[in-house]
Amino acid sequence: xxxxxxxxxxxxxxxxxxxxxxxxxxxxxxxxxxxxxxxxxxxxxxxxxxxxxxxxxxxxxxxxxxxxxxxxxxxxxxxxxxxxxxxxxxxxxxxxxxxxxxxxxxxxxxxxxxxxxxxxxxxxxxxxxxxxxxxxxxxxxxxxxxxxxxxxxxxxxxxxxxxxxxxxxxxxxxxxxxxxxxxxxxxxxxxxxxxxxxxxxxxxxxxxxxxxxxxxxxxxxxxxxxxxxxxxxxxxxxxxxxxxxxxxxxxxxxxxxxxxxxxxxxxxxxxxxxxxxxxxxxxxxxxxxxxxxxxxxxxxxxxxxxxxxxxxxxxxxxxxxxxxxxxxxxxxxxxxxxxxxxxxxxxxxxxxxxxxxxxxxxxxxxxxxxxxxxxxxxx
Numbered sequence: 511x512x513x514x515x516x517x518x519x520x521x522x523x524x525x526x527x528x529x530x531x532x533x534x535x536x537x538x539x540x541x542x543x544x545x546x547x548x549x550x551x552x553x554x555x556x557x558x559x560x561x562x563x564x565x566x567x568x569x570x571x572x573x574x575x576x577x578x579x580x581x582x583x584x585x586x587x588x589x590x591x592x593x594x595x596x597x598x599x600x601x602x603x604x605x606x607x608x609x610x611x612x613x614x615x616x617x618x619x620x621x622x623x624x625x626x627x628x629x630x631x632x633x634x635x636x637x638x639x640x641x642x643x644x645x646x647x648x649x650x651x652x653x654x655x656x657x658x659x660x661x662x663x664x665x666x667x668x669x670x671x672x673x674x675x676x677x678x679x680x681x682x683x684x685x686x687x688x689x690x691x692x693x694x695x696x697x698x699x700x701x702x703x704x705x706x707x708x709x710x711x712x713x714x715x716x717x718x719x720x721x722x723x724x725x726x727x728x729x730x731x732x733x734x735x736x737x738x739x740x741x742x743x744x745x746x747x748x749x750x751x752x753x754x755x756x757x758x759x760x761x762x763x764x765x766x767x768x769x770x771x772x773x774x775x776x777x778x779x780x781x782x783x784x785x786x787x788x789x790x791x792x793x794x795x796x797x798x799x800x801x802x803x804x805x806x807x808x809x810x811x812x813x814x815x816x817x818x819x820x821x822x823x824x825x826x827x828x829x830x831x832x833x834x835x836x837x838x839x840x841x842x843x844x845x846x847x848x849x850x851x852x853x854x855x856x857x858x859x860x861x862x863x864x865x866x867x868x869x870x871x872x873x874x875x876x877x878x879x880x881x882x883x884x885x886x887x888x889x
Contacts (some may be wrong), residue, residue: 511536511573512564512866513603518642520622523730525569529626532691532868538576538886539873545667546881547580549858550774550835551700554580555667555883558848558875561587561777561839561860562673562711562753563640563805568658572822575668578685578872578883579865581858584659585606585691586644586673586713589694595646596796602626603637606784606808615799617784617804619794627867634843637809638863640781641795641802644675644716653701663706671709673753675716676697677735688737696741703745712738712773715780716803725754728761728768730883735772742811749774751837756782756812759819766823775835777860778816782840806863810841814854821855831857 559581677693783802838856843864
């Protein structure tokens with residue numbers, strides 16, 4: 511549904527395009543039985559959603575819900591408008607080499623063409639760059655747009671989640687960031703609560719911003735969690751998830767214990783940071799940044815390992831699934847992958863690269879799970 515040959519702004523303005531989905535149409539299904547799954551007590555028809563990255567607006571969210579994804583996440587919002595990094599942002603990873611700089615692998619990339627996306631064999635092992643820099647509409651725009659999803663919450667078995675983060679601006683100190691995090695958490699909670707939604711997700715792991723991701727610094731993570739939690743005490747019905755990247759094993763238990771004090775779960779992983787270059791060795795991203803995030807098939811192994819380790823930490827700390835959830839993200843593009851994540855301990859799985867151009871994935875997983883549904887009209 512996303513056109514990688516156009517800019518972020520063009521995709522946002524034009525909305526999701528069926529031309530870029532497999533078969534050239536949007537699948538539309540309607541589940542016909544009571545929900546069999548749940549996350550933190552919220553019923554879900556299918557333990558499958560789409561993370562914030564590819565869901566740019568309510569139009570994208572509605573397409574995802576119609577296709578059967580029960581827990582899509584609205585793209586991360588901020589307390590003020592924020593521009594996307596220049597095009598290109600989405601490129602196809604040809605090779606991922608462990609030998610890189612600054613402890614990052616190096617990804618050799620090429621343009622992602624429609625011919626690749628129409629080839630099931632090539633698409634099944636697809637990995638891409640994700641280098642948008644967390645763009646956002648103004649609060650008035652995104653809040654108004656998100657509230658159009660309120661109808662979704664009146665149908666048990668599906669829910670619209672909302673992602674947010676504070677903004678680190680050049681020239682401002684850390685206390686400004688914490689204040690902004692608190693403000694954005696309040697704005698997001700108000701929009702979510704008024705729509706009847708239940709899940710907030712705080713992103714502390716973007717690989718495309720200046721400075722190290724917040725979750726890699728225990729003190730910074732603690733203060734950011736405290737800043738977000740302060741206004742959320744006025745919204746006790748909401749569940750807060752925290753989006754993390756690849757975690758260091760030696761401090762994983764402490765990170766989970768910390769997050770459990772302020773939030774209701776963890777979503778992981780948010781891409782894999784890599785140096786992004788053309789086959790000629792030149793910087794390939796439109797921002798001319800040295801590095802960006804890698805999504806898709808190449809990161810499934812580390813994503814599964816992370817979820818498995820998080821689940822062991824959850825068990826070691828005596829946390830129950832109905833009070834502290836795990837969302838697995840990274841390289842899910844088939845029912846077999848969904849099963850792997852669930853067996854590793856995920857309560858819900860999110861597919862980004864595996865769903866962006868193959869929205870039929872939800873229906874395929876429902877078929878394999880024996881979940882009944884009827885097909886609606888396709889467009």
